[in-house]
Amino acid sequence: MEPALNRSLVFIGFMGAGKSTAARRTAELLGIHCSDSDELIEEKTGLSAAQHFEAHGEPAFRAAEEAAVLELLAQPPQVISLGGGSLGSVAVVEALEDHVTVLLDVDLDVAWARIQGSDRPLGRDRAGFEYLYHEREAVYRELADANFSSSDSDVIEAALPSLVSMAHGSAGSLRMLWAAGPGGGYPVWVGEDALAHAPWPLPVESRRIVVSDTNVGDLYAGKIPHASGLIEIPAGEESKTLQTAESVWHALVEQHATRADHIVAVGGGVVGDLAGFCAGTYQRGVPVVQVPTTLVAQVDSAFGGKTGVDLPEAKNYVGIYHQPSAVIVDPALLASLPPEQMAAGYAEVVKTALIAGGLLWERVGGGDGIDEQIIRECARTKLAVVAADERDAGPRQKLNLGHTVGHAIEAATGYSVLNHGEAISLGLLAALRLSDNDELRAEVKALLAAAGLPTSFAGLDVEAVLEATTLDKKRLRGDVPFVLCSDPGSVRYGVEVDERELRAAVEELVA
Ligand SMILES: NC(=O)c1ccc[n+]([C@@H]2O[C@H](COP(=O)([O-])OP(=O)(O)OC[C@H]3O[C@@H](n4cnc5c(N)ncnc54)[C@H](O)[C@@H]3O)[C@@H](O)[C@H]2O)c1
Structure with missing residues (x-):
């Protein structure tokens, strides 16, 4: 991996999210410099962030913080951790446009448990803490190029190639959600022209064999860069059977697919579930990249690793967990989706917004139409739920x-x-x-x-x-x-x- 970056990786998030730890670990793995805006303030003033805030009041602290952050953002590319409140500055937000902003999510109660009783002035009053948390959430989300729900070391390590691609500028303007899970997890790339720009998670030597259905194959299979084969199944739930799975396994054999190759599932939930199942079982498991093309799949079924087929007796009765190597979401692919399929996906969007509350509910409950932000927030919500319980135990x-x-x-x-x-x-x-x-x-x-x-x-x-x-x-x-x-x-x-x-x-x- 080429460690030199074209842009800094800038960790943002609420206090107690673990930004400093994650930034330090990232820099250590890359062998490059790591800076922390709070440490720079201390270096310049001799006072810790908390002491400065206490001694000079919030406006003076924010001014010192803004100066420190702007100084860091003007330096050669590196890894930077920013104080939780520094994004209140317009100048900082503008300067961040030239860098990769990496948001570390933290649950409100977890953050409070970490901060309560510390010397941080904002950690003394729960009501004020909660108010700030919700106020800043929208700003963080809007600015996040990459979004993590965990600062664990194995997660940071697994995500490193994706972060480096972003810092090199090779992921275009795509945003990334990191799906934390066993083995570190996988990236979810969301945005315009995602199929062209998403960094591929597997080496070029691994052949990309596309599985799609008879409606979607003609429309989008050709958009998968460097695809080396196409297996099409008849469109519709009737195809989600063991017989179809067997026909896909045979087609893989005909194409001489080996464990060094991988499957790209291009389609709705039926293709995603079936191709994921075939990938997880063919030669005891080859990787799968999910490319969801329905709203149901983009907000729900492509994430979480549940794959399988229906039996005549019941739906989804045979299957396995097989997590994807990446999920690539281009909302523009929904343009060709029939209205009744959009409506079907909308029911899942409303469900997800009810589960998430907060920003997502504000937008969906307010009657906003489906757009990239809503799709991204639904995906984020599902990923967070799955990360808390991958195997459906609770x-x-x-x-x-x-x-x-x-x-x-x-x-x-x-x-x-x-x-x-x-x-x-x-x-x-x-x-x-x-x-x-x-x-x-x-x-x-x-x-x-x-x-x-x-x-x-x-x-x-x-x-x-x-x-x-x-x-x-x-x-x-x-x-x-x-x-x-x-x-x-x-x-x-x-x-x-x-x-x-x-x-x-x-x-x-x-x-
Ligand atoms: N694995 C999970 O966690 C999970 C979660 C929810 C649902 N599911 C499964 O997902 C399946 C339903 O998925 P679905 O609603 O996406 O249905 P689907 O895959 O059958 O797609 C619906 C129809 O839209 C067509 N289509 C897909 N993308 C298109 C596009 N961009 N333009 C034009 N046509 C397009 C398909 O060919 C199909 O005819 C069910 O089998 C369900 O069990 C799985």
Whole structure:
């Protein structure tokens, strides 16, 4: 790896995020200099950041901080860690445009636990701390070229080649979300022309064999740089079977694919799940790069490593976890997506925004249309949930918000009357009824209706839906798998629900 950088890697984030540690580790791995704006202030004034703040007040401290940061940003490329409040300066924000901004996310409670009781003046009052956290969140997100949820050493090490590509300027204007996970994780590249600009995660000698479907292959397979083969499956959920998987395995053999090669899954969730499954099993596992082309896939299914096929008896019944080597998301690929598929994805966007709360809910709940920021924030939310529970032992269940009743509706209507997005739209409304927040339910109902999704369905057989919900419960060995959302950002899983309340929530869906 060529260590010299064309731009500095600048770590930003809230206090307690671990910026200094991550910056030092990055610099150490690259063998280059690391600077810290708080340390520079101390060097120049003889006072620590906290002492300066205390002795001279916040405005004087911010002025000293601005000067220190501008000085560092004018120096030759290096690794820099910035004080949490320094992005309040317009001059600093402008200067950052010439560099790679690396945001380290930190949970509010984790940050508070780290800061509380320290000598930092802002760490003395929880309410003020919380206010600042939310105020700065929007600024950090807007400025972040790269976004990490963990400052662990193995994560930084795994992400180094991606960070270096960004600092060399070879990733264009793409933004990167780092998906932390076993083995360090993988990059998610998001932005315009992502297929052309995303740094490829595997060496050029590894052949790129594209798996796509009959709708998407013609449109986008040709956009994968240096692809060396195309395997097409018929479009649609009917293809997500073991038979199709077998045909893909045979096609890989015909193309003499070996473990030195890799698969590129170009398509919606069906292609992503099936090609990921084939990749994870062919010769006991070859890497897969996911290139999602539906809204469902760009905000949800391409991340997290769940892959598999359907059985005639039930959906997604056979599969494995196989994490991608990278996910490459170009929102422009959605331009060709039929409106009903956009609507199906919108149901997942609303679900994700309810789970995330904060900025994402502000935008989605405010009725904004789908754009790159919304897609990126949905991806970030899913990655954070998965990172907390890769194998679905607990918190990952949050992603099932609206899906317990939604799946039951799909099953009760024979998977043919309503599509998945439509069923989830109804399922979300049932979950919100059970969550007892009428105002939120009404807001979500209006959003779903505006996107052309059903908010009631005359043909619903309440008994059949309740029966299907019970079967789902049995599958989970008696655990009641309800996920409830009392407020955006406030989601509980594994909640036991009263039978009568569930009946009322489903009855309400019948027009
Ligand atoms: N692995 C996971 O975590 C996860 C999560 C959610 C859903 N899923 C799975 O995802 C699947 C649903 O995925 P989906 O909604 O993307 O459906 P899909 O893959 O069937 O795609 C929907 C349709 O859109 C077409 N299409 C795709 N991209 C297009 C584009 N850019 N332009 C024009 N047409 C395009 C496809 O050919 C298909 O006909 C289900 O099988 C579900 O189980 C998996």
